[in-house]
Ligand SMILES: Nc1ncnc2c1ncn2[C@@H]1O[C@H](COP(=O)(O)OP(=O)(O)OP(=O)(O)O)[C@@H](O)[C@H]1O
């Protein structure tokens with residue numbers, strides 16, 4: 001089963017009396033265990049598409065199915081709940097809470113979902129180790145490097161064991177070495193924890209790693225390349 005099925009999706013932004021068509025007739029299936037990268041020039045619609053897939057925003061036309069659920073059928077409350085249970089979002093600017101430590105930032109979604117304390121402790125400890133930050137648990141974001149902050153954001157996105165993780169230009173602010181380490185980390189998480197990752201990126205290195213590369217231009221998909229990489233094969 002596909003993680004995401006998008007059919008005939010369109011999205012317009014209205015600003016004063018002007019309508020900007022940000023996405024036009026998008027049709028796309030995103031498969032679990034495939035690393036999907038959405039590329040395109042600035043303003044082409046990448047963030048808009050990720051926000052629709054991530055249930056942060058709703059399309060004007062068409063349908064989106066995430067993990068078998070038609071998200072248009074959900075009320076706003078049910079949609080937030082669905083997002084919290086199934087989707088992890090990694091924002092370009094990380095969106096970490098500055099007053100919380102690395103540990104507390106990763107724990108935060110688990111507090112919101114009322115996960116019992118002992119289970120939270122175990123999960124956060126395991127995630128800190130997985131992203132190589134066991135020794136930085138007590139640092140706040142201001143006391144971490146950019147790559148370390150990015151790793152905290154990844155661990156936080158993974159905390160609730162979502163089926164789908166969306167990342168908006170996750171390597172844009174990182175040097176190439178740190179960017180490559182982050183990509184390796186996510187590929188490992190994809191293999192070991194069977195999480196479906198979807199990125200937007202301009203980064204050639206990220207594009208080379210993609211199993212499925214979706215290119216958008218002026219709000220339309222202009223090409224879709226699926227690599228014949230065997231599923232589950234180490235990158
Ligand atoms: N809230 C908004 N109101 C009005 N127009 C918007 C809004 N958000 C985005 N747009 C417009 O929609 C189009 C697509 O924007 P989007 O942010 O999806 O592009 P992008 O591909 O993510 O670009 P970038 O690479 O610069 O992040 C752009 O023309 C943008 O100006």
Ligand SMILES: [Mg+2]
Nearest residue numbers: 046047048168
């Ligand atoms: Mg963007």
